[in-house]
Amino acid sequence: MTTFTPEAGTARRVGVPMLDLGYQNRQVADEIAEGFARVIEKNDFILGSDVSAFERQYADYLHVDHVVGVGNGTDALVLALRAAGIGAGDEVIVPANTFVATAEAVVLVGATVRFVDCGPDYLIDLDALRDAVSAATRAVIAVHLYGQVAPVDAIRTIVGDDVVIVEDAAQSQGARAGERWAGALGDVAATSFYPGKNLGAFGDAGAVMTRSETIANRVRAVRNHGGLRKYEHVEIGTNSRLDSLQAVVLSAKLARLDSWNDERRAIAARYTEALAAVDGVTAPLTAPGADHVFHQYVVELDDRDRVLGELNSAGIGAGIHYPVPVHLLPAFARHSPGAGAFPAAERQAGRILSLPVYPGLTETMQAEVVDQLAARL
Numbered sequence: 001m002t003t004f005t006p007e008a009g010t011a012r013r014v015g016v017p018m019l020d021l022g023y024q025n026r027q028v029a030d031e032i033a034e035g036f037a038r039v040i041e042k043n044d045f046i047l048g049s050d051v052s053a054f055e056r057q058y059a060d061y062l063h064v065d066h067v068v069g070v071g072n073g074t075d076a077l078v079l080a081l082r083a084a085g086i087g088a089g090d091e092v093i094v095p096a097n098t099f100v101a102t103a104e105a106v107v108l109v110g111a112t113v114r115f116v117d118c119g120p121d122y123l124i125d126l127d128a129l130r131d132a133v134s135a136a137t138r139a140v141i142a143v144h145l146y147g148q149v150a151p152v153d154a155i156r157t158i159v160g161d162d163v164v165i166v167e168d169a170a171q172s173q174g175a176r177a178g179e180r181w182a183g184a185l186g187d188v189a190a191t192s193f194y195p196g197k198n199l200g201a202f203g204d205a206g207a208v209m210t211r212s213e214t215i216a217n218r219v220r221a222v223r224n225h226g227g228l229r230k231y232e233h234v235e236i237g238t239n240s241r242l243d244s245l246q247a248v249v250l251s252a253k254l255a256r257l258d259s260w261n262d263e264r265r266a267i268a269a270r271y272t273e274a275l276a277a278v279d280g281v282t283a284p285l286t287a288p289g290a291d292h293v294f295h296q297y298v299v300e301l302d303d304r305d306r307v308l309g310e311l312n313s314a315g316i317g318a319g320i321h322y323p324v325p326v327h328l329l330p331a332f333a334r335h336s337p338g339a340g341a342f343p344a345a346e347r348q349a350g351r352i353l354s355l356p357v358y359p360g361l362t363e364t365m366q367a368e369v370v371d372q373l374a375a376r377l
């Protein structure tokens with residue numbers, strides 16, 4: 001926790017970083033040090049026994065048949081799409097409010113992105129999806145944005161059984177839909193273990209999850225130069241392997257994921273209760289029955305950029321996820337109908353503000369965030 005001294009004459013205040021992984025890291029430090037020593041002793045750095053152990057643990061945790069560790073979440077999306085047979089000439093529906101990688105992966109496999117608008121809960125808008133589905137639709141990416149589970153069953157009802165549902169589960173590790181886990185709801189799922197995720201590595205890492213042995217084996221081959229056995233390259237692959245040291249970190253953290261997610265939910269509940277008494281800010285809308293593991297706690301307010309700038313100057317971490325909807329990013333100019341096409345996503349992008357939410361954030365720090373925010377509305 002950092003501290004800062006405000007103008008002379010006022011009380012010393014507590015600064016609140018947007019993210020601090022120290023609390024999590026301290027809990028797993030010894031276990032990880034032992035695991036690293038084991039990997040180094042065995043010289044088992046690439047696709048070693050720690051990788052298969054983590055893949056098995058995460059598959060058991062999600063109640064899914066296969067987890068295939070890869071280099072990062074973007075590769076996980078690309079490999080999931082490729083393994084599901086999505087490529088040139090195929091249309092893939094993607095929500096306009098997501099991290100750029102969701103749409104990037106579609107373009108990288110040679111397919112066509114079809115953006116759709118978002119609902120007030122920031123997830124894909126089901127009416128917009130219904131309007132967008134056509135004979136050309138081969139896949140839809142259900143993004144569990146901010147940690148909230150997207151309505152995959154409702155999406156299935158709309159798109160039917162012939163359309164592949166790919167989950168982007170990068171922000172939703174540990175979130176559930178009833179008795180099922182995000183990442184085990186569609187045909188194939190991709191996740192990122194970027195350090196700040198609910199389950200984060202000590203660098204880049206990701207995974208593909210699926211019940212299909214065919215898809216899993218294809219990902220296993222493509223992540224390792226297109227072959228399941230050494231020097232047997234049956235298709236053009238790539239190098240996108242989860243490494244053993246990251247697997248050690250992920251196994252240690254997986255054992256604590258549920259309790260860390262409970263902390264996130266408790267922090268979110270405290271924010272929502274405190275913000276109910278503050279005019280000018282809207283707490284996140286969670287769809288009825290949807291689980292949320294609060295990778296981000298996103299509020300809406302007027303004059304967001306001024307408030308964000310003032311909060312940051314006052315030592316309060318806050319951010320925007322995401323300031324520009326993907327269809328308005330320069331990289332997607334050729335792939336998008338342009339400004340005005342998705343009014344909800346465009347309006348939200350100008351109003352959303354993410355507040356600090358992570359295990360270890362104390363009630364004092366949270367009160368400071370709320371006080372500093374309220375003072376600027």
Ligand SMILES: Cc1ncc(COP(=O)(O)O)c(C=O)c1O
Nearest residue numbers: 072073074099101102170192194
């Ligand atoms: C929703 C979403 N999809 C995909 C990714 C890409 O993951 P990575 O950064 O590991 O490539 C991220 C990570 O930031 C993400 O938040």
